[in-house]
Amino acid sequence: MSQTASLDHLLDTRGVRQEFGAFVVATAFDRGGVPAFALGDGTLRLLRDGSWQSVAAHDGAVLALAADARAEGFVSGGDDGRFVRTARDGTTTEIAGFGMKWVEHVASYADAKSPVLAGAVGKQVHLFDAAGATLKTLTHGSSVSGLVFDARGKRIATSHYNGASLWFVASKSDNPRVLEWKGSHIAIALSPDGDSVVTAMQENALHGWRLSDGQHMRMSGYPAKTQSLSFTRSGKWLATSGAEAIVLWPFTGGGPMGKAPTELAGADGVLCTQVACHPQHEAVAAGFSDGMVVLADIPSGRILPVAAPGRGPISALAWSADGGRLAFGSESGFAAVVDFSKA
Amino acid sequence: MPDASAPTEALVPVTVLTGYLGAGKTTLLNRILTEQHGRKYAVVINEFGELGVDNDLVVDSDEEVFEMNNGCICCTVRGDLIRIVGGLMKRRGKFDGIIIETTGLANPAPVAQTFFVDETVRSRTRLDAIVTVVDAKHLPQRLADSHEAADQIAFADVIVLNKTDLVTPEELAAVEQRIRDINPFATIHHAVRGDVPVTALLEQGAFDLDRVLAHTPDFLADDAHEHNEDVASMSFEVERPIDPERFNAWIGALLAAEGQNLLRTKGILAYPGEDRRFAFQAVHMIADGDFVGPWREGEPRRSRIVFIGRNLNRPQLRRGFESCQVKA
The missing domain is CATH 3.30.1220.10 (CobW-like, C-terminal domain)
Known part of the structure; x- marks a missing residue:
């Protein structure tokens, strides 16, 4: 029976794979399309022209990775308290250092006029310009557990204890719009139209706010915490991890209130750990706790296997900006990039 | 000894170190870290803490106590620990255990509850023991003026009764009796400047169910006196x-x-x-x-x-x- 072989068909025929031997914390493509993996041993591994390059970016574990706001390269945060920029040639530059405090989340927004880098350190989010100069510091009442720029880079949304905050990046006065909901919020997503803010909560549920009318949205029923959540390009669906399937909430026709979520790629006893919506199509890539990676077409419900189980729980997943390639990595150190575009 | 067949073997042991200000907590922590035991510990210290020795992995944390949204008001967890444990697991294999130092005024309950309530933390770590350092001379006063001093003794699995050189044998016996009245199952170690062997503090398995009541209090004598x-x-x-x-x-x-x-x-x-x-x-x-x-x-x-x-x-x-x- 060649079950496993067929589940690995895409990986075998279109993939580049590597065993790193350290926890794959995150993966991202830079603005020019080069993929990198951030590891628990402090290195970034860049895949350039088919060969791997290791960069010792942090002394400890890398905790977060994002594309640089510049045309090439990456920014990362680590448990060494450093916010670091890594160029494609492997040169690293410290943007800022925070001593014993961890840099737990990073994000960037690329814009011809005013590119921005963001790093979350405890209760503060520090914003920098592309040159690495500090623009401002956004202070919260409790530690920041997630941050995301809106589609136009105008606002940054953060999650924390008792809710979420929306800050205007360019605002002179630093008063956020505070979205309150009691409890610990541990991750955040923003819909493409910028109208819906959704957080994952400690209690295996999601909470959302519709900004235009102040409507609260509650989405519950998860057996585990949602660590990963992602809106589709159209904003019609919110894909989430934390269940024994990819759970998709409809954000159309008044939803998700009063509507049941769609579940795809269900598997008994195996949790979905990572989701990443395709940057163009209504499709979502998902990774599972047994190491399986699939691509799900949402309208048809068709599931395309990308990688077979057995290489460790999937801990990182990202699409290239053009949607042609998918990068993923696991807790046990497996990493791969699969190219869907080549003929 | 932990049961060899138990799946808990792969879980990272966590020791919680509590104690009132001035009881000698930092001295004890430094002792643990400098003693040649061949093991590496990740240390989580509080925002006011200072570590006098070099350690590869020190995390400075704000103690963030979060209420759970489950309608239970005493069900609080340390949100910062959930994040920190998640982060530490990314460099798993680089250390043998985690030591969490709390501030002097901390109630140990949220720390302990974090290890029972949070599924991710539970699946990767196990609470090994709560170690409380108390000052033999000043404990009676601390018990009189704060709730937390009694809470820290009540929650303890191991109590380091420190600064015994500053009290008479009679005072020492009296303070030990007061500790026993609050907590009959903790193991008590007498100490001067925290000189307790590390083996008496770490790897205690105090929260293993098969160790429950391993240190059996004296059931018959218990009712003999009023507290x-x-x-x-x-x-x-x-x-x-x-x-x-x-x-x-x-x-x-x-x-x-x-x-x-x-x-x-x-x-x-x-x-x-x-x-x-x-x-x-x-x-x-x-x-x-x-x-x-x-x-x-x-x-x-x-x-x-x-x-x-x-x-x-x-x-x-x-x-x-x-x-x-x-x-x-």
Whole structure:
């Protein structure tokens, strides 16, 4: 029976794979399309022209990775308290250092006029310009557990204890719009139209706010915490991890209130750990706790296997900006990039 | 020794170090880290903490106590620890255990509850023991002027009774008795400048169910004297086997009603027709129980339960526990 072989068909025929031997914390493509993996041993591994390059970016574990706001390269945060920029040639530059405090989340927004880098350190989010100069510091009442720029880079949304905050990046006065909901919020997503803010909560549920009318949205029923959540390009669906399937909430026709979520790629006893919506199509890539990676077409419900189980729980997943390639990595150190575009 | 067959072997042990300001917590922590034990520890210190020695992995944390959204007001967790444990797991294999130092005024309950409530933390770590450092000379005063000093003793599995050189033998005996009145099952080590061997502090397995009541308090002597402590302990023992359904109904209702006052509860139960002991423990309302090893041959199969808490009603607790027995 060649079950496993067929589940690995895409990986075998279109993939580049590597065993790193350290926890794959995150993966991202830079603005020019080069993929990198951030590891628990402090290195970034860049895949350039088919060969791997290791960069010792942090002394400890890398905790977060994002594309640089510049045309090439990456920014990362680590448990060494450093916010670091890594160029494609492997040169690293410290943007800022925070001593014993961890840099737990990073994000960037690329814009011809005013590119921005963001790093979350405890209760503060520090914003920098592309040159690495500090623009401002956004202070919260409790530690920041997630941050995301809106589609136009105008606002940054953060999650924390008792809710979420929306800050205007360019605002002179630093008063956020505070979205309150009691409890610990541990991750955040923003819909493409910028109208819906959704957080994952400690209690295996999601909470959302519709900004235009102040409507609260509650989405519950998860057996585990949602660590990963992602809106589709159209904003019609919110894909989430934390269940024994990819759970998709409809954000159309008044939803998700009063509507049941769609579940795809269900598997008994195996949790979905990572989701990443395709940057163009209504499709979502998902990774599972047994190491399986699939691509799900949402309208048809068709599931395309990308990688077979057995290489460790999937801990990182990202699409290239053009949607042609998918990068993923696991807790046990497996990493791969699969190219869907080549003929 | 931990059971070799238990899956807990892969879990990273976590030691919580509590103690009032000035009790000698930092000195003890530095001792643990400098002693040549060949093990590496990740250390989480609080925002006011300072570490006098070099350690590869020190995390500076704000103690963020979060309420859970489950309608239970005493169910609080340390949100910062959930994040930190998640982060530390990314460099798994680089250290053998985690030591968490709390601030002097910290209530240990949220730290302990984090290791029971959060699924991710639970799946990767195990709470090994709560170690409380107390100052032999100043403890009576601390007990008089703060809730937290008693809480820290009540929650402790191991108590380092420090600065014994500053008190007379009589004072030492009196302070030890006060500790015993609050917490009969903690192991007490006398110390001067925290000179306790690391082996007496780490790898204690104090929260393993099969170690529940391993340090059996003296059940018979317990009722002999009256305590005047704010926090006290009460132990009960019954002869006939316990009916599991009645016990679950009783303990469930008791923890729901009195969970805020009940700091720690531990029990070993004999179920009818069951050769294994049933072990039970709770931190406030959060309970955990399972069958552990068999009763030893010739060992009397008596069920025992110990409560540590405030405003304990002895007759009510006794009647409640007795009513869980199967009909004579």
